[in-house]
Amino acid sequence: MSHVVNTFIQHSTGVVELNRPKALNSLNQEMIDIVRAALDSWIDDDRVEQVLIYSTSDRGFCAGGDVRAVRESVLAGDVAAGDRYFTEEFEMNDALGNYPKPIISVINGVVMGGGLGISMHGSHRVITEKAFASMPEMAIGYVPDVGFTYFGQRASSLAIATFLAVTGWRMSPADMLWAGVATHVIDSENLEDFTAEILNGTLAAALEKFATQPTSSSELAGLASQIEETFGHSSWELIDASLRSHPDTSFVSKTRELMFLAAPASVVATVELMHSNSEATTLREGLDNELVMSLYMIRQPDFAEGVRAVLVDKDRQASFSPATFEEVDESRYAALLRRS
Ligand code: QUE
Numbered sequence: 001m002s003h004v005v006n007t008f009i010q011h012s013t014g015v016v017e018l019n020r021p022k023a024l025n026s027l028n029q030e031m032i033d034i035v036r037a038a039l040d041s042w043i044d045d046d047r048v049e050q051v052l053i054y055s056t057s058d059r060g061f062c063a064g065g066d067v068r069a070v071r072e073s074v075l076a077g078d079v080a081a082g083d084r085y086f087t088e089e090f091e092m093n094d095a096l097g098n099y100p101k102p103i104i105s106v107i108n109g110v111v112m113g114g115g116l117g118i119s120m121h122g123s124h125r126v127i128t129e130k131a132f133a134s135m136p137e138m139a140i141g142y143v144p145d146v147g148f149t150y151f152g153q154r155a156s157s158l159a160i161a162t163f164l165a166v167t168g169w170r171m172s173p174a175d176m177l178w179a180g181v182a183t184h185v186i187d188s189e190n191l192e193d194f195t196a197e198i199l200n201g202t203l204a205a206a207l208e209k210f211a212t213q214p215t216s217s218s219e220l221a222g223l224a225s226q227i228e229e230t231f232g233h234s235s236w237e238l239i240d241a242s243l244r245s246h247p248d249t250s251f252v253s254k255t256r257e258l259m260f261l262a263a264p265a266s267v268v269a270t271v272e273l274m275h276s277n278s279e280a281t282t283l284r285e286g287l288d289n290e291l292v293m294s295l296y297m298i299r300q301p302d303f304a305e306g307v308r309a310v311l312v313d314k315d316r317q318a319s320f321s322p323a324t325f326e327e328v329d330e331s332r333y334a335a336l337l338r339r340s
Contacts, residue, residue, distance in 0.1 A: 002019060003019060003034070004018075004019055004020045004028070004030055004031050004034070005017065005018055005019060005020075005030075005031045005034040005035060005038075006019055007034060007035075007037075007038035009042075009045075009047060009048060010199050011199055011200065012047060012048065012049040012050070013048070013049070013050050013051070013052050013198065013199050014038060014042040014045075014048040014050070014051045014052070015051075015052050015054075015199075016035055016038060016051065016052070016053040016054075017054060017055075017056055018031070018053070018054070018055045018056065018057075018061070018062055018118075019055075019056045021055075021056060021057035021059070023063070023066070024057065024059060024060050024062070024063035024110065025055050025057060025060070025061065025062040025063065025115070026062065026063045026064050026065060026066045026067075026068075026114070027062065027064070027065050027066060027089065027114045027115075027118065028066040028069055029066075029069070029081075029084070029085050029088070032085070032088050032089050032092050033088070035092055035118070036088065036091065036092050036095065039051070039092070039095050039096070039099065040095075042101075043099070043100065043101075048101065049101060049102075050101055050102040050103070050104060050198075050203060051099070051101060051102070051103045051104070051122070052104050052105075052106070052195065052198055052199070053103065053104070053105045053106070053118065053119065053122070054105070054106040054195065055107075055108070055109075057109070058108065058109065059109050059110065060108070060109030060110030060111065060115075061105070061106075061107040061108065061109060061110065061111040061115050061119065061131075062110075062111055062112070062114060062115025062118060062119075063110055063111075063112050063113075063115060064112045064113030064114045064115055064136070065085070065086075065089060065113055065114035065146075066085075067140060067142070067303075067307050067311065068307060068311050068312065069085075070082040070085055070086075070298060070303075070307075071303065071304050071307040071308070071312070073085075074298055074299070074303070074304055075304055079298065079299060082295075082298045083295055083298075086145070086291060086294045086295065086298075087291060089114060089117065089146065090145070090146065090147070090287040090290065090291055090294075092117075092118070093117045093118070093121055093146050093147045093283070093287060094121075094147075094283055094284050094287055096117075096118065096121040096122055097121035097147065097151075097283040098283070099122070102122075102123045102124060102203060103121075103122030103123055103124070104122065104123070104124040104126060104198060104203060105118070105119035105122055105124070105125050105126065106126050106127075106128075106191070106194070106195060107119060107125065107126065107127045107128070107131045107133075107182070108127075108128040108130050108131060108188055108191060109128075109130050109131065109132075110131075110132060110133075111131065111132075111133045112133065112134050112135070112136055113135060113136060113137060113144070113145070113146065113148075114145075114146050115133075116133060116135070116146060116148060116181060117145070117146025117147055117148070118146075120147070120148070120151055120155075120181055121147060121151065121283065123183075124183055124184065124203070124207075125176075125181065125182045125183045125184070126182070126183065126184045126185070126186055126194070126207075127173050127176055127177075127182040127184070127185055127186075128173070128185070128186055128187065128188035128191065129173055129185070129187060129188060129214070129215060130188050131173050131176060131182070132170055132171060132172060132173075132176075133170075133171040133175075133176050133181055133182075134164075134168050134169060134170045134171060135148055135152075135164055135165050135168060136168045136310075137165075137168075137266065137270075138165075138166060138167075138168055138259070138261070138262035138263060138266045138267060138270070139168065139261040139262065139263070139306060139309075139310050139316075139318070140263075140303065140306035140307050140309075140310050140311070141263040141265070141266055141297065141300065141301075141302025141303045141304075141305060141306030141307075141318070141320060142266060142294070142297050142298070142303055142306065143266055143269050143270050143273055143290070143293050143294065143297055144165040144270060144273070144290075145287075145290040145291075145293075145294050146287075146290075147283055147286055147287055147290070148161070148165065149161070149165065149270075149273050149274050149277045149286060149289070149290055150277045150280055150283055150285075150286025150287065150289075150290075151283065151286070152164065152165070152179070152180075152181075153274060153277065153278060154180075155179060155180025155181065156178075156179045156180050157228065157232075158231075158232060158274060158275075158278050159227050159228045159230075159231040159232035160179060160220070160224065160227055160228075160231070161179075161274065162231045162232075162239075162270070162271060162274045163223075163227045163231045163255075164179065164220075165270050165274065166231070166236075166239075166259065166262070166267055166270055166271070167255055167258035167259055168258060168262075169220065169258060171220060172214070172216065172218065172219065172220075173185055173214045173215075174214035174216055174217055174218035174219075174220075174221075175218045175219065175220040175221070177214060177218070178218040178220060178221045179220060184207060184211045185211065185212055185213060185214055186210045186211060186212060187210070187212060190210045193209075193210065194206050194209075194210045197209060197210070223251060226246065226248050226251040229242065229246065230242045230243050230246055230252075230255075234271075234275050235268075235271055235272070235275075235330060236267055236268045236271045236325065236328075236330070237325075237330070239271065240325065243255060243256075261310075261316060261318070263302045263306055263318070263320040264320060264322055264323065264324060264325045264327070264328050265300070265302055265320070265322060265328050266297070266302065266306075267325070268325065268328045268330050268333060269293055269297065269333040272293075272330065272333040272334055272337055273289060273290065273293050273333070273337065276289050276337040277289055277290075289337055292336050292337065293333070293336060293337070296336055301321060302318075302320050302321065305318050305319060305320065306318050306320070
């Protein structure tokens with residue numbers, strides 16, 4: 001049987017096989033339904049001691065959510081389908097984060113957005129030297145979600161997670177470990193032996209045999225002090241001001257360059273969301289704040305326009321409105337999150 005997601009029990013492991021390779025496993029409603037049903041059915045099943053999540057594609061683990069489909073629903077006047085999609089995706093993220101059994105994700109290649117959401121809340125995030133990760137939502141007029149704005153700042157720091165979200169920084173394997181997105185590294189040549197050991201032996205033995213170290217150091221870690229000095233502020237206006245006066249001009253110009261495609265409203269909303277979630281006390285509370293922002297953002301023209309520019313026409317020429325940071329009304333996002 002081959003489906004967009006295959007789920008089965010092998011020995012004492014519940015297996016989730018992401019299998020929509022043509023869309024790089026970007027998660028659609030059907031995939032989320034299947035994953036949630038599997039997690040539900042295994043939670044009290046004594047045969048299942050652990051859950052293993054991997055991709056059948058050698059190009060990557062999961063490129064995100066199926067935002068193309070959400071855009072189409074919105075444009076067809078069925079925004080309720082988008083609301084349902086994000087509501088249920090975030091319920092899946094919460095179920096993963098609170099699962100009473102180990103959840104092991106094996107990541108080889110790309111993982112972005114919703115792909116981080118299906119992996120980072122589990123107990124073990126095992127990556128290969130070919131893994132790379134990012135939160136790319138600024139380019140599509142959306143906001144980081146799937147629990148990243150809650151989990152990311154607890155795995156690293158508020159400033160680091162805000163930097164990752166606002167710049168879409170492409171994390172290397174060493175960056176992923178340093179930022180707490182990944183927990184272990186293995187060589188991609190050992191991928192099959194590693195998963196076989198998990199399925200037929202034990203997780204502990206698999207890690208004992210195959211866990212290694214990244215081959216290079218973390219570039220992100222090297223920027224930690226500059227990031228803490230600039231991205232720890234509580235609004236985009238203050239972050240921007242501190243970037244303007246920061247002495248490390250190469251850090252500042254790199255940051256500005258990475259933000260070249262960012263929707264101004266998305267950036268302002270993201271900083272508000274990060275700060276709101278610095279006070280959240282559970283993943284569910286963090287996801288609730290993201291959901292408020294998410295359901296608002298998909299109703300704004302920037303979302304349809306951003307997805308068009310990045311994923312439909314692929315011209316990367318989005319015309320966002322407002323087009324400049326000065327025109328964004330920060331209080332609108334603060335009010336949504338009751339931060340005002
Ligand atoms: C922001 C996003 C996504 C993105 C790019 C962004 C996203 C997503 C994909 C994606 C990438 C390759 C595919 C695909 C989807 O890209 O959520 O089907 O083949 O799924 O800037 O949020």
